[in-house]
Amino acid sequence: MITVVKADGSREPFQRKKVFRTCLRICGSSAVAEAVSREVEARVYDGISTKEILQMVFELAAKHRPAIAHRTDLRMALSLLRSKPDFEGFIARLFEKLGYRVRRNLIIQGFCIEHEIDVLAFKGGEVVYVEVKHHVQPHRYVDLDVVEKIWATLLDLREGYEKGLHGFDISKPLVATNTKLTWHASKYARCRGVDIMCWNIPRGRSLEELLVRFKMYxxxxxxxxxxxxxxxxxxxxxxxxxxxxxxxxxxxxxxxxxxxxxxxxxxxxxxxxxxxx
Amino acid sequence: MITVVKADGSREPFQRKKVFRTCLRICGSSAVAEAVSREVEARVYDGISTKEILQMVFELAAKHRPAIAHRTDLRMALSLLRSKPDFEGFIARLFEKLGYRVRRNLIIQGFCIEHEIDVLAFKGGEVVYVEVKHHVQPHRYVDLDVVEKIWATLLDLREGYEKGLHGFDISKPLVATNTKLTWHASKYARCRGVDIMCWNIPRGRSLEELLVRFKMYxxxxxxxxxxxxxxxxxxxxxxxxxxxxxxxxxxxxxxxxxxxxxxxxxxxxxxxxxxxx
Missing domain, CATH: 1.10.150.20 (5' to 3' exonuclease, C-terminal subdomain)
Structure with missing residues (x-):
């Protein structure tokens, strides 16, 4: 059996279906994805890294769609943005595409202290406090402490609102990141009602899917x-x-x-x- | 006027009194501290760094107390410990000296998730949740996000206790660090009732003072x-x-x-x- 080494060092059996899906996301054509994934299947060897496979997919896909030779993958492209102001601005604009009015880089007086808020997004009566977390390393996950920090900040902001220290009646917090969340961080976020917008989550509204939907590359x-x-x-x-x-x-x-x-x-x-x- | 450049790059006027106090902490003798601080005063130049002054103090003090040549300063010594397990163990033992019974490296089920707790310290009915934060760089401060994380963890642990998920009725949280807290972090900690045990705070029970009191070098x-x-x-x-x-x-x-x-x-x-x- 041919196993593939993932970015975190773990291994899993090679699956042509995965290559097919990856290629489909890159080129948008089932026929090309079918051809490329078969070629990749013929070339892979035991212990190959997912990174090498991705390179192979790009090279082979470029034979069918020459423009692909001029691009890298979207996940890498996001990691190459500068955390501030690029990625933050990118997320802010994504919220605008989603129909929100956006305010950036606010200093808001919570109950205990002032907080620097990356993005506040408004739609109808909804006010979303968006914490933007950019990782230069696309395989570095957002860990529990980040989500705990968001939760503590939200509580302080809500208390501040109740005491009349500011005027933002925040409906919910959201963590936006170009990578993924650890299992622990996801579990805590779900439990506390911290929304997640990360590379692959939530299904249908993940960062990747939204960027493709709005053609925001x-x-x-x-x-x-x-x-x-x-x-x-x-x-x-x-x-x-x-x-x-x-x-x-x-x-x-x-x-x-x-x-x-x-x-x-x-x-x-x-x-x-x-x-x- | 002679100004001194501090570790964070800021400047302040040279004060012999400060050198006196530093030297007193190192050698314990007013007479030596007086002599050394006068010698330092005669040698300093505009733009000298606090680090250079500290070296000077050690060199000059060693002339009076030769054993001082064999030691560095306590703050540096703490930063040289390995974060885990050394510094954590060091803090745990300090709590034992303070009359606490100590448990280390616990996994405790909070309301949302399990938490890894560095140290729990018990005395009478009091249960202190100690978060240990070690910095290899002695001039790196503990920032707000760490204290917010502690607060969020405490809330989750308290909720877990109320739901009967664990048996620790935590009285208060405490952040123990070998460095200092930023102004923001301190303000938030005071507001939320997170106790601080850091290099210079609180007066009378700071890490430095406790280590000197118990001769824990x-x-x-x-x-x-x-x-x-x-x-x-x-x-x-x-x-x-x-x-x-x-x-x-x-x-x-x-x-x-x-x-x-x-x-x-x-x-x-x-x-x-x-x-x-």
Whole structure:
């Protein structure tokens, strides 16, 4: 039996179905996913890492959809964002897409102390206190202490509201992260009613699914440019592939990017966006 | 005016009184502290770091009390302990000195989840939940999130107790650390009734004062031995200077230390202990 070594060092049997699903998420075509997963199955060896498999999927998929050669995977792209302000801003914009009005970087007086709140999201009478947790290492999980901290902050904010120290009647807390939660953290969050928006949870409204639904792909998904360049692009106001694809290359080069790079960036952003599922 | 650069980069005017107090804590003699602080005053220059001043104090004090040449300062010694199990064990023993019965490394079922508790300390009807936070960097402060985590854990443990999930009727939580708390963390701790045992707080029962009162000096206070050797000594069961000073050098070398090192360790431990204030 061929076993695969996962990022956390654990092993599991190779399953072609998983490769199929991964490839489907990357290229959006069942036919391509079928072909690629069969090719991968023929190539894997015992002890191969999931990372190697992912690389293989990208390489093979790019033969069917050339634009895929210009992109990395979405999870990696999110981890490459700068925690502040990029990822925080990204989450804030996601809440806007979900129909919320958003306020960022608030200092709110709780009962005991002032709290720095990353994002507050408002819709109807609902007020969501969003704690944004970005991990540069995409396989680092959000642990219990983060969720406990959120819960303690919520209690202090609610007490502060009751004492008239601020005007935000918070309905619920939510932890938003580009990675996953540990089992302990998830269990505690469910028990306390702390909502989770993480890479793969909750089903149907996970970060990955929402980003795909809204086609909100960060420009860090582009391959072949150095990070410094991509951060410059973000600082110029082009956070997503769509924004970059619609940008004027001349505008970018006026703002300080070499003309050729600017042209390539816009071109690749368009191609990659078109090839997204 | 001569200004001194502190560990956090801030500056303050040089004050001989402070040097006097530092030296008094190191050597226990007003006469020596007076002489040393005057010498330091004559030597300092604008922009000198507190670290350099501390080194100067040690060097000058060693001229009066030669044993001081064999030791570092207590704060550094604590930071050199391994977080687990050394520092945790050290705190547990301190609670025993304070008359508590102690249980360590418990898994306790709270209302939502199981919690790993570093130390529970019992005296009379009192049950203290002690969260131990060790920093290798002696100038790194314990921040708000740690105290919020303690508070959330306490609430979960108390709810668990009320539901009959465990039998510990916790009276209060306490954070024990070898460093200090940020202003925010202290304010929140006071507000929520989380007790603090840190390097300099609370006055009269700070970690430093308690260790001096009980003459509980970790062997990592010894200078001139590498850390590996000192950790071996701790693993052999000699955590404090007193224990090491009373040890049989032959016993140490039987357990694997070179004979000469063992002899020196015991000798220096005795000398340094005698010269402690």
């Amino acid at each position: 960060p420009v860090t998904i582009l391959k072949g440019f150095n990070l410094e360049t991509l951060y410059k692009v973000i600082d110029m106001g082009y956070m997503t592939l769509k924004e970059l694809a619609e940008a004027n290359p001349e505008g970018l080069s006026e703002k300080g990017l070499p003309g050729k790079t600017a042209k390539l960036l816009v071109e690749h952003a368009g191609k990659v966006l078109d090839a997204m599922p | 970790p062997v990592t206070i010894l200078k001139g031995f590498n850390l590996e050797t000192l950790y071996k000594v701790i693993d052999m069961g000699y955590m404090t200077l007193k224990e090491l000073a009373e040890a049989n050098p032959e016993g140490l070398s039987e357990k694997g230390l070179p004979g000469k090192t063992a002899k020196l360790l015991v000798e220096h431990a005795g000398k340094v202990l005698d010269a402690m204030p």
